[in-house]
Amino acid sequence: MPAPDSITDKLDQIQSGRESRGQRTRLGLQEAALRLLGHDKSFSSLSLREVTREAGIVPTAFYRHYQTMEELGQDLVADSFRTLRQMIRSVRTDGLPSSGNMIQGTVQVLVQHIHANRLHFQFIARERFGGYSSLRVSIRDEIHAFGQDLATDLARFPILNRWDPESVQMLTTLMVNTMVSIAEQILEAPANDAAAEAEIVRRAERQMVFLSLAVPAWKPKAAKPA
Amino acid sequence: MPAPDSITDKLDQIQSGRESRGQRTRLGLQEAALRLLGHDKSFSSLSLREVTREAGIVPTAFYRHYQTMEELGQDLVADSFRTLRQMIRSVRTDGLPSSGNMIQGTVQVLVQHIHANRLHFQFIARERFGGYSSLRVSIRDEIHAFGQDLATDLARFPILNRWDPESVQMLTTLMVNTMVSIAEQILEAPANDAAAEAEIVRRAERQMVFLSLAVPAWKPKAAKPA
DNA sequence: TGTACATCAGTGAACGCGCGTTCACTGATGTAC
Protein backbone atom coordinates (compact mmCIF):
# COMPACT_ATOMS: atom_id res chain seq x y z
CA MET A 1 0.00 0.00 0.00
CA PRO A 2 1.55 3.29 -1.10
CA ALA A 3 1.85 6.02 1.51
CA PRO A 4 -0.65 8.86 1.01
CA ASP A 5 0.80 12.07 -0.35
CA SER A 6 2.47 14.06 2.39
CA ILE A 7 1.85 17.77 2.49
CA THR A 8 5.35 18.36 1.17
CA ASP A 9 4.77 16.03 -1.77
CA LYS A 10 1.54 17.82 -2.56
CA LEU A 11 3.26 21.19 -2.46
CA ASP A 12 6.08 19.92 -4.68
CA GLN A 13 3.60 18.71 -7.21
CA ILE A 14 1.66 21.93 -7.21
CA GLN A 15 4.76 24.03 -7.52
CA SER A 16 6.12 22.01 -10.42
CA GLY A 17 2.80 21.81 -12.23
CA ARG A 18 2.76 18.06 -11.93
CA GLU A 19 -0.48 17.82 -10.02
CA SER A 20 -3.21 15.62 -11.42
CA ARG A 21 -6.52 16.87 -12.73
CA GLY A 22 -8.11 15.77 -9.48
CA GLN A 23 -5.70 17.76 -7.37
CA ARG A 24 -6.16 20.81 -9.55
CA THR A 25 -9.95 20.74 -9.19
CA ARG A 26 -9.70 20.14 -5.47
CA LEU A 27 -7.49 23.21 -5.19
CA GLY A 28 -9.94 25.04 -7.42
CA LEU A 29 -12.74 24.31 -4.96
CA GLN A 30 -10.68 25.62 -2.06
CA GLU A 31 -9.80 28.79 -3.92
CA ALA A 32 -13.38 29.29 -5.08
CA ALA A 33 -14.63 29.04 -1.50
CA LEU A 34 -12.02 31.52 -0.28
CA ARG A 35 -12.87 33.93 -3.09
CA LEU A 36 -16.55 33.84 -2.13
CA LEU A 37 -15.64 34.64 1.48
CA GLY A 38 -14.33 37.99 0.25
CA HIS A 39 -17.89 39.03 -0.56
CA ASP A 40 -18.92 39.44 3.06
CA LYS A 41 -20.20 35.90 3.49
CA SER A 42 -19.26 33.33 6.08
CA PHE A 43 -18.13 29.88 5.04
CA SER A 44 -21.02 28.22 6.82
CA SER A 45 -23.51 30.17 4.75
CA LEU A 46 -21.88 29.14 1.47
CA SER A 47 -23.81 26.55 -0.50
CA LEU A 48 -22.24 23.61 -2.26
CA ARG A 49 -23.69 24.84 -5.54
CA GLU A 50 -22.26 28.32 -5.08
CA VAL A 51 -18.78 26.92 -4.61
CA THR A 52 -18.91 24.59 -7.59
CA ARG A 53 -20.37 27.37 -9.74
CA GLU A 54 -17.47 29.62 -8.75
CA ALA A 55 -15.01 26.79 -9.37
CA GLY A 56 -16.48 26.21 -12.83
CA ILE A 57 -17.62 22.64 -12.32
CA VAL A 58 -20.96 20.93 -12.04
CA PRO A 59 -22.40 20.48 -8.51
CA THR A 60 -22.18 16.70 -8.59
CA ALA A 61 -18.43 16.79 -9.27
CA PHE A 62 -17.99 18.19 -5.74
CA TYR A 63 -18.54 14.70 -4.35
CA ARG A 64 -15.48 13.38 -6.17
CA HIS A 65 -13.42 15.47 -3.72
CA TYR A 66 -15.37 15.97 -0.51
CA GLN A 67 -18.32 14.31 1.08
CA THR A 68 -19.54 17.52 2.71
CA MET A 69 -18.81 21.23 2.81
CA GLU A 70 -17.49 20.68 6.30
CA GLU A 71 -14.63 18.58 4.91
CA LEU A 72 -13.72 21.36 2.54
CA GLY A 73 -13.72 23.72 5.51
CA GLN A 74 -11.28 21.45 7.35
CA ASP A 75 -8.92 21.67 4.38
CA LEU A 76 -9.13 25.45 4.52
CA VAL A 77 -8.33 25.49 8.24
CA ALA A 78 -5.32 23.25 7.65
CA ASP A 79 -4.18 25.43 4.77
CA SER A 80 -4.54 28.68 6.69
CA PHE A 81 -2.45 27.51 9.60
CA ARG A 82 0.11 25.84 7.37
CA THR A 83 0.97 29.21 5.83
CA LEU A 84 1.00 30.75 9.31
CA ARG A 85 3.51 28.16 10.49
CA GLN A 86 5.65 28.80 7.41
CA MET A 87 5.77 32.46 8.37
CA ILE A 88 6.89 31.65 11.90
CA ARG A 89 9.51 29.28 10.61
CA SER A 90 10.93 31.88 8.25
CA VAL A 91 11.08 34.44 11.07
CA ARG A 92 12.89 31.87 13.18
CA THR A 93 15.57 31.26 10.54
CA ASP A 94 15.86 34.73 9.01
CA GLY A 95 15.07 36.83 12.09
CA LEU A 96 12.80 39.83 12.31
CA PRO A 97 13.05 42.65 9.75
CA SER A 98 13.87 45.53 12.11
CA SER A 99 15.84 43.49 14.58
CA GLY A 100 16.44 46.53 16.77
CA ASN A 101 12.89 46.50 18.16
CA MET A 102 11.40 43.10 18.68
CA ILE A 103 7.82 44.17 19.27
CA GLN A 104 7.66 46.46 16.25
CA GLY A 105 9.24 43.78 14.10
CA THR A 106 6.79 41.15 15.26
CA VAL A 107 3.74 43.31 14.65
CA GLN A 108 5.10 44.31 11.25
CA VAL A 109 5.59 40.70 10.14
CA LEU A 110 2.14 39.77 11.40
CA VAL A 111 0.45 42.63 9.55
CA GLN A 112 2.30 41.85 6.33
CA HIS A 113 1.28 38.24 6.62
CA ILE A 114 -2.36 39.20 7.19
CA HIS A 115 -2.31 41.29 4.02
CA ALA A 116 -0.69 38.52 2.02
CA ASN A 117 -3.27 36.00 3.27
CA ARG A 118 -6.27 38.19 3.87
CA LEU A 119 -8.86 35.65 2.78
CA HIS A 120 -7.42 32.90 4.93
CA PHE A 121 -7.53 35.15 7.98
CA GLN A 122 -11.04 36.27 7.14
CA PHE A 123 -12.10 32.67 6.92
CA ILE A 124 -10.55 31.85 10.32
CA ALA A 125 -12.02 34.92 12.01
CA ARG A 126 -15.52 34.13 10.72
CA GLU A 127 -15.45 30.45 11.57
CA ARG A 128 -13.67 30.69 14.92
CA PHE A 129 -17.06 30.93 16.59
CA GLY A 130 -19.14 30.31 13.51
CA GLY A 131 -21.36 27.56 12.21
CA TYR A 132 -19.55 24.20 12.10
CA SER A 133 -18.53 23.00 15.53
CA SER A 134 -15.82 20.74 14.09
CA LEU A 135 -14.19 23.78 12.51
CA ARG A 136 -14.39 25.68 15.80
CA VAL A 137 -12.56 22.84 17.52
CA SER A 138 -9.87 22.62 14.82
CA ILE A 139 -9.28 26.35 14.89
CA ARG A 140 -9.06 26.47 18.65
CA ASP A 141 -6.54 23.62 18.61
CA GLU A 142 -4.45 25.32 15.93
CA ILE A 143 -4.41 28.62 17.82
CA HIS A 144 -3.37 26.72 20.92
CA ALA A 145 -0.53 25.09 18.97
CA PHE A 146 0.50 28.52 17.68
CA GLY A 147 0.72 29.66 21.31
CA GLN A 148 2.90 26.67 22.18
CA ASP A 149 5.28 27.57 19.36
CA LEU A 150 5.43 31.11 20.63
CA ALA A 151 6.15 29.84 24.15
CA THR A 152 9.14 27.90 22.82
CA ASP A 153 10.51 31.01 21.18
CA LEU A 154 9.96 33.10 24.29
CA ALA A 155 11.84 30.56 26.38
CA ARG A 156 15.05 31.83 24.80
CA PHE A 157 14.75 34.93 26.96
CA PRO A 158 16.67 34.28 30.17
CA ILE A 159 14.06 35.73 32.48
CA LEU A 160 11.21 33.70 30.95
CA ASN A 161 13.31 30.58 30.89
CA ARG A 162 13.18 30.64 34.67
CA TRP A 163 9.38 30.84 34.76
CA ASP A 164 7.17 27.85 35.42
CA PRO A 165 5.44 26.57 32.24
CA GLU A 166 2.03 27.80 33.30
CA SER A 167 3.24 31.35 33.70
CA VAL A 168 4.85 31.25 30.26
CA GLN A 169 1.62 29.96 28.83
CA MET A 170 -0.31 32.75 30.51
CA LEU A 171 1.95 35.32 28.87
CA THR A 172 1.67 33.67 25.45
CA THR A 173 -2.12 33.54 25.81
CA LEU A 174 -2.18 37.28 26.40
CA MET A 175 0.10 37.88 23.44
CA VAL A 176 -1.86 35.56 21.15
CA ASN A 177 -5.09 37.25 22.23
CA THR A 178 -3.57 40.58 21.28
CA MET A 179 -2.42 39.26 17.92
CA VAL A 180 -5.82 37.76 17.19
CA SER A 181 -7.34 41.08 18.10
CA ILE A 182 -4.94 42.89 15.75
CA ALA A 183 -5.87 40.54 12.93
CA GLU A 184 -9.56 41.03 13.53
CA GLN A 185 -9.22 44.81 13.66
CA ILE A 186 -7.26 44.93 10.42
CA LEU A 187 -9.79 42.74 8.67
CA GLU A 188 -12.67 44.89 9.86
CA ALA A 189 -10.99 48.18 8.95
CA PRO A 190 -11.73 49.52 5.45
CA ALA A 191 -9.20 47.95 3.10
CA ASN A 192 -6.48 50.26 1.81
CA ASP A 193 -7.01 52.83 4.54
CA ALA A 194 -3.35 53.24 5.42
CA ALA A 195 -3.99 55.83 8.14
CA ALA A 196 -6.52 53.69 9.99
CA GLU A 197 -4.20 50.73 9.76
CA ALA A 198 -1.19 52.64 11.04
CA GLU A 199 -3.29 53.63 14.02
CA ILE A 200 -4.25 50.01 14.72
CA VAL A 201 -0.59 49.00 14.48
CA ARG A 202 0.50 51.81 16.80
CA ARG A 203 -2.05 50.86 19.43
CA ALA A 204 -1.14 47.20 19.12
CA GLU A 205 2.53 48.00 19.69
CA ARG A 206 1.66 49.99 22.79
CA GLN A 207 -0.35 47.06 24.12
CA MET A 208 2.54 44.66 23.57
CA VAL A 209 4.95 47.06 25.27
CA PHE A 210 2.56 47.32 28.18
CA LEU A 211 2.43 43.54 28.50
CA SER A 212 6.22 43.35 28.49
CA LEU A 213 6.37 45.82 31.41
CA ALA A 214 4.62 43.29 33.66
CA VAL A 215 7.22 40.62 32.97
CA PRO A 216 9.86 41.75 35.50
CA ALA A 217 7.21 42.22 38.18
CA TRP A 218 5.63 38.79 37.78
CA LYS A 219 6.48 36.22 40.44
CA PRO A 220 6.31 32.76 38.87
CA LYS A 221 5.17 29.95 41.14
CA ALA A 222 8.51 28.17 41.37
CA ALA A 223 11.89 28.58 39.73
CA LYS A 224 12.49 26.07 36.97
CA PRO A 225 15.06 23.48 38.04
CA ALA A 226 18.39 24.11 36.28
CA MET B 1 -47.36 62.78 17.67
CA PRO B 2 -46.89 60.47 20.66
CA ALA B 3 -43.34 59.62 21.65
CA PRO B 4 -42.35 56.03 20.82
CA ASP B 5 -42.12 53.71 23.79
CA SER B 6 -38.84 54.16 25.59
CA ILE B 7 -37.00 51.03 26.63
CA THR B 8 -38.00 51.68 30.22
CA ASP B 9 -41.65 51.94 29.27
CA LYS B 10 -41.40 48.70 27.38
CA LEU B 11 -39.80 46.96 30.34
CA ASP B 12 -42.43 48.32 32.68
CA GLN B 13 -45.16 46.95 30.48
CA ILE B 14 -43.53 43.56 30.16
CA GLN B 15 -42.89 43.27 33.87
CA SER B 16 -46.41 44.21 34.78
CA GLY B 17 -48.01 41.98 32.17
CA ARG B 18 -49.57 44.96 30.47
CA GLU B 19 -47.87 44.43 27.13
CA SER B 20 -50.05 44.16 24.04
CA ARG B 21 -50.42 41.05 21.93
CA GLY B 22 -48.02 42.59 19.41
CA GLN B 23 -45.31 43.13 22.00
CA ARG B 24 -45.77 39.63 23.34
CA THR B 25 -45.32 38.03 19.92
CA ARG B 26 -42.35 40.25 19.17
CA LEU B 27 -40.75 39.07 22.38
CA GLY B 28 -41.73 35.52 21.46
CA LEU B 29 -39.80 35.83 18.19
CA GLN B 30 -36.72 37.09 20.03
CA GLU B 31 -36.87 34.27 22.53
CA ALA B 32 -37.50 31.68 19.83
CA ALA B 33 -34.42 32.84 17.93
CA LEU B 34 -32.28 32.73 21.08
CA ARG B 35 -33.56 29.26 21.91
CA LEU B 36 -32.59 27.99 18.47
CA LEU B 37 -29.08 29.39 18.93
CA GLY B 38 -28.62 26.94 21.77
CA HIS B 39 -28.67 24.09 19.25
CA ASP B 40 -25.24 24.88 17.86
CA LYS B 41 -26.50 27.14 15.10
CA SER B 42 -25.49 30.69 14.28
CA PHE B 43 -28.12 33.38 13.96
CA SER B 44 -27.21 34.08 10.35
CA SER B 45 -28.00 30.50 9.41
CA LEU B 46 -31.43 30.65 11.03
CA SER B 47 -34.32 30.83 8.59
CA LEU B 48 -37.33 33.04 9.03
CA ARG B 49 -39.56 29.99 8.92
CA GLU B 50 -37.56 28.20 11.61
CA VAL B 51 -37.96 31.14 13.95
CA THR B 52 -41.69 31.55 13.39
CA ARG B 53 -42.17 27.78 13.74
CA GLU B 54 -40.37 27.88 17.09
CA ALA B 55 -42.36 30.93 18.13
CA GLY B 56 -45.62 29.18 17.25
CA ILE B 57 -46.83 31.58 14.61
CA VAL B 58 -47.26 31.40 10.87
CA PRO B 59 -44.29 32.62 8.73
CA THR B 60 -46.18 35.57 7.30
CA ALA B 61 -46.89 36.99 10.74
CA PHE B 62 -43.17 37.68 11.06
CA TYR B 63 -43.59 40.69 8.79
CA ARG B 64 -45.94 42.34 11.27
CA HIS B 65 -42.89 42.80 13.51
CA TYR B 66 -39.75 42.89 11.40
CA GLN B 67 -39.01 43.48 7.75
CA THR B 68 -36.00 41.15 7.77
CA MET B 69 -34.19 38.71 10.02
CA GLU B 70 -31.42 41.27 10.25
CA GLU B 71 -33.77 43.63 12.11
CA LEU B 72 -34.57 40.90 14.59
CA GLY B 73 -30.83 40.41 15.03
CA GLN B 74 -30.40 44.11 15.83
CA ASP B 75 -33.01 43.76 18.57
CA LEU B 76 -31.09 40.84 20.02
CA VAL B 77 -27.84 42.81 20.03
CA ALA B 78 -29.56 45.71 21.81
CA ASP B 79 -31.11 43.32 24.32
CA SER B 80 -27.86 41.50 25.05
CA PHE B 81 -25.95 44.66 25.81
CA ARG B 82 -28.81 46.18 27.74
CA THR B 83 -28.62 43.36 30.29
CA LEU B 84 -24.84 43.70 30.33
CA ARG B 85 -25.16 47.40 31.17
CA GLN B 86 -27.65 46.58 33.90
CA MET B 87 -25.08 44.27 35.43
CA ILE B 88 -22.41 46.96 35.39
CA ARG B 89 -24.81 49.46 36.89
CA SER B 90 -25.71 47.12 39.73
CA VAL B 91 -22.03 46.47 40.46
CA ARG B 92 -21.48 50.21 40.51
CA THR B 93 -24.24 50.81 43.09
CA ASP B 94 -23.94 47.63 45.17
CA GLY B 95 -20.21 47.00 44.84
CA LEU B 96 -18.48 43.72 44.11
CA PRO B 97 -19.39 40.56 46.05
CA SER B 98 -15.97 39.82 47.62
CA SER B 99 -14.89 43.42 47.97
CA GLY B 100 -11.52 42.36 49.37
CA ASN B 101 -10.15 41.23 46.01
CA MET B 102 -11.25 43.36 43.10
CA ILE B 103 -10.05 41.08 40.32
CA GLN B 104 -11.60 37.94 41.75
CA GLY B 105 -14.85 39.80 42.37
CA THR B 106 -14.95 41.15 38.84
CA VAL B 107 -14.31 37.77 37.22
CA GLN B 108 -16.89 36.17 39.49
CA VAL B 109 -19.60 38.67 38.57
CA LEU B 110 -18.76 38.29 34.88
CA VAL B 111 -18.95 34.50 34.99
CA GLN B 112 -22.24 34.56 36.89
CA HIS B 113 -23.65 36.96 34.36
CA ILE B 114 -22.53 34.74 31.48
CA HIS B 115 -24.31 31.78 33.03
CA ALA B 116 -27.46 33.79 33.61
CA ASN B 117 -27.43 35.03 30.02
CA ARG B 118 -25.73 32.19 28.24
CA LEU B 119 -27.77 32.41 25.04
CA HIS B 120 -27.25 36.14 24.70
CA PHE B 121 -23.49 35.71 25.01
CA GLN B 122 -23.55 32.82 22.58
CA PHE B 123 -25.40 34.98 20.11
CA ILE B 124 -22.89 37.81 20.46
CA ALA B 125 -19.86 35.51 20.19
CA ARG B 126 -21.21 33.90 17.02
CA GLU B 127 -22.23 37.11 15.32
CA ARG B 128 -19.26 39.24 16.32
CA PHE B 129 -17.51 38.19 13.14
CA GLY B 130 -20.42 36.33 11.62
CA GLY B 131 -22.77 36.79 8.72
CA TYR B 132 -24.54 40.14 8.86
CA SER B 133 -22.15 43.06 8.57
CA SER B 134 -24.61 45.44 10.24
CA LEU B 135 -24.64 43.21 13.31
CA ARG B 136 -20.85 43.09 13.33
CA VAL B 137 -20.77 46.88 13.37
CA SER B 138 -23.36 47.15 16.14
CA ILE B 139 -21.56 44.61 18.29
CA ARG B 140 -18.20 46.30 17.81
CA ASP B 141 -19.72 49.64 18.79
CA GLU B 142 -21.36 48.14 21.88
CA ILE B 143 -18.12 46.48 23.00
CA HIS B 144 -16.36 49.80 22.50
CA ALA B 145 -18.98 51.53 24.65
CA PHE B 146 -18.53 48.85 27.29
CA GLY B 147 -14.82 49.66 27.30
CA GLN B 148 -15.58 53.38 27.74
CA ASP B 149 -17.75 52.58 30.75
CA LEU B 150 -14.96 50.52 32.22
CA ALA B 151 -12.51 53.36 31.62
CA THR B 152 -14.76 55.68 33.63
CA ASP B 153 -14.78 53.25 36.52
CA LEU B 154 -11.03 52.74 36.38
CA ALA B 155 -10.49 56.51 36.50
CA ARG B 156 -11.44 56.37 40.18
CA PHE B 157 -8.05 54.81 40.89
CA PRO B 158 -5.63 57.62 41.69
CA ILE B 159 -2.78 56.29 39.59
CA LEU B 160 -4.95 55.79 36.49
CA ASN B 161 -6.59 59.14 36.99
CA ARG B 162 -3.23 60.71 36.17
CA TRP B 163 -2.88 58.77 32.91
CA ASP B 164 -3.61 60.30 29.54
CA PRO B 165 -6.93 59.07 28.05
CA GLU B 166 -5.24 56.97 25.38
CA SER B 167 -3.26 55.02 27.94
CA VAL B 168 -6.40 54.34 29.94
CA GLN B 169 -8.11 53.16 26.81
CA MET B 170 -5.22 50.85 26.02
CA LEU B 171 -5.56 49.25 29.43
CA THR B 172 -9.31 48.87 29.13
CA THR B 173 -8.88 47.33 25.67
CA LEU B 174 -6.57 44.71 27.15
CA MET B 175 -9.01 44.05 29.96
CA VAL B 176 -12.02 43.87 27.66
CA ASN B 177 -10.11 41.52 25.35
CA THR B 178 -9.42 39.28 28.33
CA MET B 179 -13.07 39.39 29.41
CA VAL B 180 -14.25 38.58 25.90
CA SER B 181 -11.80 35.71 25.86
CA ILE B 182 -13.12 34.46 29.21
CA ALA B 183 -16.67 34.56 27.89
CA GLU B 184 -15.71 32.67 24.75
CA GLN B 185 -13.84 30.01 26.70
CA ILE B 186 -16.73 29.45 29.08
CA LEU B 187 -19.18 29.15 26.23
CA GLU B 188 -16.98 26.66 24.41
CA ALA B 189 -16.31 24.56 27.51
CA PRO B 190 -18.69 21.66 28.12
CA ALA B 191 -21.63 23.01 30.10
CA ASN B 192 -21.81 21.98 33.76
CA ASP B 193 -18.16 20.96 33.90
CA ALA B 194 -17.35 22.79 37.12
CA ALA B 195 -13.71 21.73 37.18
CA ALA B 196 -12.98 22.95 33.65
CA GLU B 197 -14.70 26.21 34.43
CA ALA B 198 -12.81 26.73 37.68
CA GLU B 199 -9.61 26.28 35.70
CA ILE B 200 -10.69 28.89 33.14
CA VAL B 201 -11.55 31.29 35.95
CA ARG B 202 -8.23 30.69 37.69
CA ARG B 203 -6.24 31.38 34.53
CA ALA B 204 -8.32 34.44 33.81
CA GLU B 205 -7.61 35.83 37.25
CA ARG B 206 -3.90 35.27 36.80
CA GLN B 207 -4.03 37.13 33.48
CA MET B 208 -5.79 40.07 35.08
CA VAL B 209 -3.28 40.15 37.92
CA PHE B 210 -0.48 40.08 35.38
CA LEU B 211 -2.00 43.04 33.53
CA SER B 212 -2.27 44.96 36.79
CA LEU B 213 1.44 44.46 37.45
CA ALA B 214 2.31 46.53 34.39
CA VAL B 215 0.32 49.49 35.63
CA PRO B 216 2.93 51.00 37.99
CA ALA B 217 5.64 50.55 35.34
CA TRP B 218 3.75 52.27 32.52
CA LYS B 219 4.81 55.80 31.69
CA PRO B 220 1.80 57.70 30.34
CA LYS B 221 2.51 60.31 27.69
CA ALA B 222 1.67 63.34 29.80
CA ALA B 223 0.25 63.87 33.23
CA LYS B 224 -3.39 64.90 33.19
CA PRO B 225 -3.82 68.54 34.16
CA ALA B 226 -5.20 68.80 37.68
C1' DT C 1 6.52 4.06 -28.97
C1' DG C 2 1.69 2.29 -29.73
C1' DT C 3 -2.42 0.06 -28.37
C1' DA C 4 -6.10 -1.88 -25.08
C1' DC C 5 -8.21 -1.20 -21.18
C1' DA C 6 -9.28 0.13 -16.32
C1' DT C 7 -9.93 3.80 -13.44
C1' DC C 8 -10.89 8.32 -12.40
C1' DA C 9 -13.17 12.94 -12.80
C1' DG C 10 -16.69 15.71 -14.73
C1' DT C 11 -21.68 15.75 -16.90
C1' DG C 12 -26.63 16.68 -17.09
C1' DA C 13 -31.24 15.43 -16.01
C1' DA C 14 -34.14 14.73 -12.31
C1' DC C 15 -36.11 14.49 -7.52
C1' DG C 16 -38.26 16.31 -3.47
C1' DC C 17 -37.75 19.98 -0.02
C1' DG C 18 -37.61 24.18 2.65
C1' DC C 19 -37.11 28.68 1.66
C1' DG C 20 -38.79 33.99 1.43
C1' DT C 21 -42.48 36.52 0.02
C1' DT C 22 -47.35 37.91 -2.01
C1' DC C 23 -52.04 38.15 -1.17
C1' DA C 24 -56.78 38.36 0.34
C1' DC C 25 -58.77 36.78 4.52
C1' DT C 26 -60.40 36.58 9.43
C1' DG C 27 -60.70 37.27 13.97
C1' DA C 28 -58.92 39.79 18.15
C1' DT C 29 -58.07 44.12 20.41
C1' DG C 30 -58.85 48.62 21.72
C1' DT C 31 -61.49 53.12 21.34
C1' DA C 32 -65.38 56.48 20.87
C1' DC C 33 -69.64 57.36 22.23
Place this chain on the structure above:
DNA sequence: TGTACATCAGTGAACGCGCGTTCACTGATGTAC
Protein backbone atom coordinates in the same frame (compact mmCIF):
# COMPACT_ATOMS: atom_id res chain seq x y z
C1' DT D 1 -71.35 49.62 31.26
C1' DG D 2 -72.69 48.32 26.34
C1' DT D 3 -72.37 48.72 21.47
C1' DA D 4 -70.30 49.99 16.75
C1' DC D 5 -66.45 50.22 14.40
C1' DA D 6 -61.54 50.91 13.01
C1' DT D 7 -57.19 49.09 13.42
C1' DC D 8 -54.07 45.68 14.30
C1' DA D 9 -52.06 40.89 14.38
C1' DG D 10 -52.29 36.26 12.87
C1' DT D 11 -53.95 32.91 8.93
C1' DG D 12 -53.46 29.76 5.02
C1' DA D 13 -52.91 29.02 0.21
C1' DA D 14 -49.87 29.79 -3.36
C1' DC D 15 -45.69 31.12 -6.12
C1' DG D 16 -41.17 30.49 -7.99
C1' DC D 17 -36.42 29.42 -6.61
C1' DG D 18 -32.07 27.46 -5.14
C1' DC D 19 -30.81 23.82 -2.55
C1' DG D 20 -28.40 18.89 -1.67
C1' DT D 21 -28.28 14.58 -3.53
C1' DT D 22 -29.21 10.33 -6.80
C1' DC D 23 -28.16 8.28 -10.95
C1' DA D 24 -26.53 6.51 -15.32
C1' DC D 25 -23.54 8.57 -18.55
C1' DT D 26 -19.22 10.07 -21.03
C1' DG D 27 -14.91 11.37 -21.86
C1' DA D 28 -10.10 12.08 -20.00
C1' DT D 29 -6.13 10.16 -17.77
C1' DG D 30 -2.84 6.89 -16.68
C1' DT D 31 -0.97 1.97 -16.88
C1' DA D 32 0.36 -2.69 -18.64
C1' DC D 33 2.14 -4.86 -22.24
